Amino acid sequence: MKGKAQEKIILVTNDDGVTAPGIRALIEAVSPLGRVVVVAPDSPQSGKGHAITIGVPLRLDQVDIFDGIEAWQCSGTPVDCVKLARDKILHRLPDICVSGINHGANHSINVIYSGTMSAAMEAAIEGVPSVGFSYLDYSFDADFSLCKEVAHSVAKQMLETELPEGTLFNVNIPVVKKEDYKGLKICRQADAKWVEAFDERRDPRGKKYYWLTGEFTNRDNGEDTDVYALANNYASLVPVQFDLTDYKMKKKLENDWKL
Amino acid sequence: MKGKAQEKIILVTNDDGVTAPGIRALIEAVSPLGRVVVVAPDSPQSGKGHAITIGVPLRLDQVDIFDGIEAWQCSGTPVDCVKLARDKILHRLPDICVSGINHGANHSINVIYSGTMSAAMEAAIEGVPSVGFSYLDYSFDADFSLCKEVAHSVAKQMLETELPEGTLFNVNIPVVKKEDYKGLKICRQADAKWVEAFDERRDPRGKKYYWLTGEFTNRDNGEDTDVYALANNYASLVPVQFDLTDYKMKKKLENDWKL
Known part of the structure; x- marks a missing residue:
């Protein structure tokens, strides 16, 4: 109640769920910058892409696990969390939305599959400058200290800069000793993709089932890609758009196709 | 066994599930063009976006519901279907992938949420020219005859044209009398979005739950958008890309940001 009329509201979400160490690190990173409100899935939602929940109703429950920070868990997807946050919790748009810190990379084509990035994209579609953070270390006890510095500095710059509508950043952080970080x-x-090979097994009744496995293949030799930056001890920031129109192809079709 | 060495393989999938009328219409539309193989979800998957299944194993079962057409149902998402089709059924890439016909529009920003388009995008990422078809009529007994003509003609042109890698089309078909179709x-x-308002209810135990509802808002006055075309009795074709880099913003950040 110190008359903070100008206090910024920072919406924090993720796709690993409200109990993941990564979201705790992100809250710590951004809480000096404004009033943090957390709305995150009540269970892990990795790989959910831009899924929304339309066939079942959603639950939303307040939780007290972040030392005085207002936090809610939601039964839906990361995108559902962002939609509910605006309509039922904040009753306004936040000043920025930060998503993550994801346990695992979301560089290159992974932006398409990532629940972390879809949550941030949903907020960006609503007009909120947004960013997803992902750390290339999958382990539960990963050291998030470098991530926290990066997240703090990017979020700070976003809050202090006039950004155009639709601003959305995909930030990945390498696993690197602090003295080697560039x-x-x-x-x-990067133009990269997953080449899948499903692991085929049989259940106790003899019926086949499949586990998704895959190998990441980077076929992009450019030195301006996120994959290249991460391999060379940089954190990467890719500005992301959600107008998916392929304008070059549009022009070509207009000239070449008889319709 | 007529020595059809050149026969094209057409992968058919959707997000409404293998029993939806729309996929039957699509099969009928494209089966004169090559050998059709169907791999589709065993239950409705609308709104699943680019979700993949990583936490549970997948099931895949052959079904005989399309009069001699090879067809499989899969317990996963539309994207899982496409991945499994290549690895476990076709053992090669199909010549094209067609997805739909979706019961409901996937124009403008809906491309982001659509399982129909995500299935097609997955195939495009794998290097297969792909297209998603959506019909603006939601009803179960919708008349798909115009859709079938459009789907046949687009798929035919795709099979007969040299298309660059990554080709992906989003086709929407209006509800219109054939004589009015342009x-x-x-x-x-189109630059449009959904503005959500969740319907808040209480369960028999008095606990709150929420249903997603939303209003579609088009704020784009352009006459070259999909929304405009559909409102004027055209079917729309948007070429779609999956390099989400915002190159304009990239340049701006390189000039303006101190990092």
């Missing part, structure tokens, strides 16, 4: 680099999305 | 128009994705 800084944050603006990048483009 | 043809297929190449468009860009």
Whole structure:
């Protein structure tokens, strides 16, 4: 009640769920910058992409696990969390939305599959400058100290800068000793993909089932990509758009196709 | 066994599930063009976006419901279907992938949420020219005859044209009398979004739950958008890309940001 009329509201979400160490690190990183409100899934939602829940109703419960920070868990997807946050909790748009810190990379084509990035994209579609953070260390006890510095500095700059509507950043942080870290680099999305081979097994009744496995393949030799930056001890920042129109192809079709 | 060495393989999938009328219409539309193989979800998967299944194993079962057409149902998402089709059923890439016909629009920003389009995008990422078809009529007994003509003609042109890697089209078909239909128009994705208001209710135990509802808002006055074309009795075709890098913003950040 110190008359903080100008206090910024920072919406924090993720896809690993409200109990993941990564979201705790993100809250610590951004809480000096404004009033933090957390709305995150009540269970892990990795790989959910831009899924929304339309066939079942959603639950939303307040939780007290972040030492005085207002926090809610939601039964839906990361995108549902962002939608509910605006309509039922904040009753306004937050000043920025930060998502993560994801346990695992979301560089290159992974932006398409990532619940972390979809949550941030949903907020960006609503007009909120947004960013997803992902750490290349999958382990539960990963050291998030470098991530926290990066997240703090990016979020701070976003809050202090006039950003155009639809601003959305995909930030990935390498696993690197602090003395070897080279800084944050603006990048483009590498042209890379997953080549899947499903692991085929049989259940106790003899019926087949499949586990998704896959090998990541980077076929992009550019030195301005996120994959290249991360391999060279930089954190990567890719500005992301959600107008998916392929304008070059549009022009080509207009000239070439008889319709 | 007529020595059809050149026969094209057409992968058919959708997000409404293998029993939806729309996929039957699509099979009928494209089966004169090559060998059709169907791999689709065993239950409705609308709104699943680019979700993949990583926490549970997948099931895959052959079904005989399309009069001699090879067809499989899968317990996963639309994207899982496409991945499994290549690895476990076709053992090669299909010549094209067609997804739909979706019961409901996937124009403008809906491309982000659509399982129909995500299935097609997955195939495009794998290097297969792909297209998603959506019909603006939601009803179970919708008349798909115009859709079938459009789907046949687009798929035929795709099979007969040398298309660059990554080719992906989002085709929407209006609800219109055949005599009023004006043809297929190449468009860009309209700048539109959903404004959500969750319907708040209480369960028999008095606990709150929420249903997602929303209002579609088009704030794009352009006459070259998919929304405009559909409102004017055209079918729309938007070429879609999955390099989400915002190159304009990238340049701006490189000039303006101190990192």
